[in-house]
Amino acid sequence: MNKYHDLYEEQKNVLFQNFLTVLKFPSVSADKAFHPQVHACADWLCDYMKDLGAKVEQITQYGLPVILADFFVDKSLPTVLFYGHYDVQPANDRELWFQDPFDPLFRDGKIFGRGVADDKGPIMMGLFAISLLKHFGKLPVNIKFVLEGEEESSGKALFDFVERESEKIKSDLVLCTDTGGFRTGRAAITYSTRGLVYKQIDLVGPSHDLHSGAYGGPVMPPTNALALILAGLFDAQGRINIPGVYDKVRPIDPDERKAYAQLEFDVERYKKHVGSNTLVCEPGFTPLEQNWCRPNLCVNGIVGGYTGQGPKTVLPSVASAKISMRLVPDQNPDEISQLLEKRIRELCPPGIRLEIKDFGRAEPFMGLRSGPAADAASEAIRTVYNAGPDLIREGGTIPILSHFAKYVNPNVLCLGFTGSECNTHGPNENLSLDAFDKGVETTCLFFELLAGRLRHS
Ligand SMILES: [Zn+2]
Numbered sequence: 001m002n003k004y005h006d007l008y009e010e011q012k013n014v015l016f017q018n019f020l021t022v023l024k025f026p027s028v029s030a031d032k033a034f035h036p037q038v039h040a041c042a043d044w045l046c047d048y049m050k051d052l053g054a055k056v057e058q059i060t061q062y063g064l065p066v067i068l069a070d071f072f073v074d075k076s077l078p079t080v081l082f083y084g085h086y087d088v089q090p091a092n093d094r095e096l097w098f099q100d101p102f103d104p105l106f107r108d109g110k111i112f113g114r115g116v117a118d119d120k121g122p123i124m125m126g127l128f129a130i131s132l133l134k135h136f137g138k139l140p141v142n143i144k145f146v147l148e149g150e151e152e153s154s155g156k157a158l159f160d161f162v163e164r165e166s167e168k169i170k171s172d173l174v175l176c177t178d179t180g181g182f183r184t185g186r187a188a189i190t191y192s193t194r195g196l197v198y199k200q201i202d203l204v205g206p207s208h209d210l211h212s213g214a215y216g217g218p219v220m221p222p223t224n225a226l227a228l229i230l231a232g233l234f235d236a237q238g239r240i241n242i243p244g245v246y247d248k249v250r251p252i253d254p255d256e257r258k259a260y261a262q263l264e265f266d267v268e269r270y271k272k273h274v275g276s277n278t279l280v281c282e283p284g285f286t287p288l289e290q291n292w293c294r295p296n297l298c299v300n301g302i303v304g305g306y307t308g309q310g311p312k313t314v315l316p317s318v319a320s321a322k323i324s325m326r327l328v329p330d331q332n333p334d335e336i337s338q339l340l341e342k343r344i345r346e347l348c349p350p351g352i353r354l355e356i357k358d359f360g361r362a363e364p365f366m367g368l369r370s371g372p373a374a375d376a377a378s379e380a381i382r383t384v385y386n387a388g389p390d391l392i393r394e395g396g397t398i399p400i401l402s403h404f405a406k407y408v409n410p411n412v413l414c415l416g417f418t419g420s421e422c423n424t425h426g427p428n429e430n431l432s433l434d435a436f437d438k439g440v441e442t443t444c445l446f447f448e449l450l451a452g453r454l455r456h457s
Contacts, residue, residue, distance in 0.1 A: 002383060004132050004444040008437065015131065018048060019124045019436075022086070023104045023113045029064055029087035029153040038064050038149050041086050045123075045147060052130055054145070059165075063157030064149035068168060071130060071143040078456040079142040080447070081171035081408060083400070084123040084178060085151035088115035089425045096427035110430045117422035117431040122177035123147060125417065125436065129443035140451035144169060151178075151400075159403055166407040172454055173373050174404045177439070179414040180422070182263055182390040185434075187381045187442060188416040189374060192292070192393040193401060195327035195364035197337045200357040201229065201344060202320040203304075212315040220351035222319040223304040230299055230321060232347040233340075238280040238290065240297045240325070242343045248330045250366075252293050259391040260288050292393035295336075296326045322359075326395065333361035363402035367412040372453040377415055380445035384438050389415075417442065 008015075025041035028034035042065040046056045054069035064087065091101035091114040099105040104113035115121075126145065133139050146169055148158040162169070179190040203222035210219060234240050265288055271277055281290040290296075304319025306312040327336055341356055348354045368374045369391055381389045405412050417439035423429050 002441065002445060003136070004129075004441045007132050007135055008128070008440055008444075011132070011135075012437075015128050018127075019111075019121075020104050022048075022120050022124060023115055024102055026091075026102045027087045027115070027149065028090050029150050029155060030090055035064065038087055042067055042147075042149055045086055049127065049145065052127065053134065059157075059161055062160040063155050066149070066158050066161045067145065067147040069145040069147075071139055071145075073139050073142050076456065077140075077142050078172040078450070078454040079144060079170070080450065080454075081169050081174045081404070082126050082143060082145045083147075083174060083176045083404065084126065084145070085119045085148045086115075086123060087149045087152050088118070088120070089152050091427075093427050098428060101427075101429070106433075109434065110432050111436070112428055112430045114429055116429055117180075117418040118424035118429065119151070119178045121431045121436055122417060122439065125439035125443050126177065128440045129447065132440070132444050133447060140448050141454065143447070144171060148400075158400060162400075162403050162407050169408055171409055172411065172456055173450070174408055174412040176398075176401060176404075176412065176414045177417065177443075179394060179398070179416040180424075181416040181419040182392050184419050184421055185385070186387060186390050186419075187385055187438070188390040188392050189369055189377060190392050190394050190414040190416055191367045191369035191374075192329060193365045193398045194292075194295075194393075194395055195331065195333050195402070196324060196360075196362040196397045196399075197327065197333050197340060198322070198324045198359035198361070199337075199340065199344075200320060200322050200359065201226075202318065202355040202357070203229075203348070204318050204353040204355075205351065206315065206317050209317050210315040212313040215315050219315060220349055221305070221315050222352055223316055225349050225352040226302065226304060226319040226321055228349055229344055229347040230302075230323075233323070233343065234297050236280070238282050238294075238296075240295060242297075242339050244339050245295060245331075245336060248332065248335075249295060250293075250329045252289060256293075256391070257289070260286065260292075263288070263390055263392070291395040293328055295328050295331060296395075298324050298326075300324055326397065327364045329364045329366040331364060333363055337361055362397050362399035363406075365398065365401040365405065365412070367401065367405065367414055371411075372455070373411060373413050373450060376449035376453050377413060377442075377446050379449055380442045381415075383445055384442045415442070415446070 027038045027041035049069040054071045057068045059066040101114040181188040205222035300322040302321045305316040306314050
């Protein structure tokens with residue numbers, strides 16, 4: 001056992017009151033009606049961090065408050081930037097919860113409530129760690145917290161702040177604990193997330209809907225054109241059929257493959273979970289590798305023609321589809337966006353007017369999985385969990401990570417103490433008390449170990 005464990009056990013009851021308090025703010029950023037509560041939550045966190053000794057600032061000119069809390073110790077020490085978000089997903093599905101989502105409930109060794117795992121729990125793990133570390137004297141490193149209030153509603157406030165005021169958050173390491181774990185009872189280092197390109201294509205054929213018998217033949221239905229375009233973008237083996245799209249895809253390292261093989265990934269359980277007996281993987285790739293390390297194209301929605309009951313012999317005038325692509329290192333979203341558009345235009349048959357709308361893009365992210373900071377994290381995790389971290393990637397997209405890498409420091413480390421069983425974004429979001437406690441202790445040890453290893457630049 002480590003010294004933080006004993007101290008934490010002693011102070012837990014008092015510290016925990018603060019966790020319960022922060023969970024009670026319905027800080028839902030997606031719904032304007034809740035914005036006063038988002039502000040109230042930010043104010044409370046600022047007061048709490050001031051009490052812990054930080055110099056605190058709320059930046060409000062870009063949107064909902066970005067909180068910057070500086071636990072400065074000494075110029076000669078390295079600085080860690082701790083990222084988190086204090087806003088939460090809506091919880092309008094009250095009837096599916098055991099209890100009011102903003103009135104936290106203890107049950108079966110877990111705590112239930114909106115935001116308990118995503119992301120108020122991980123934020124409080126970090127703040128409790130500060131509190132415990134201070135008990136033993138000065139903090140071992142300078143620590144800055146940057147907490148945003150728009151993560152769950154895809155807001156841009158933090159992005160603007162990071163771009164324009166990056167000198168305020170200059171750091172030697174960015175630490176994100178908003179990523180999850182892979183296996184129950186284990187912690188994880190997520191070192192890569194996928195990027196995103198998203199488009200809508202709108203096709204117009206005849207100027208109005210026509211009789212499919214009277215006009216079918218000489219007039220190209222936009223629905224047929226849509227089918228031609230979409231079918232030309234991928235094949236049945238999961239490969240994307242766009243020239244150049246794979247050119248910059250970084251191959252998987254042998255040591256990554258080894259790490260994935262150790263995850264005890266249960267393919268049969270996965271099949272059951274997704275409700276499909278057959279998984280589509282390119283030759284030579286496992287389902288995990290296909291999801292984490294390979295680009296993907298998904299038609300997210302198709303609209304066109306008659307979709308009501310029974311037949312209607314109509315030759316429709318318009319059709320459209322939404323298409324997203326997930327990108328992996330080192331694909332460039334601007335380049336891929338251009339390649340996708342070019343391919344769509346090539347595939348579009350004559351007689352159709354094509355418009356392409358862009359819904360934005362995000363870079364793929366590649367962070368740390370080795371080196372001094374990752375080693376310190378692994379050692380801290382091994383001490384607390386009696387097992388090293390799972391080294392994983394993530395199929396989803398966390399755009400702020402590549403933003404930090406670009407504007408603050410390429411050394412971005414993502415530690416996950418919460419797992420898929422937490423049901424984040426869903427009803428009865430929960431976190432096991434054991435996972436929370438381990439997260440607190442690991443964070444303490446991690447900061448302590450970093451001090452001797454992270455170089456201050
Ligand atoms: Zn989150």
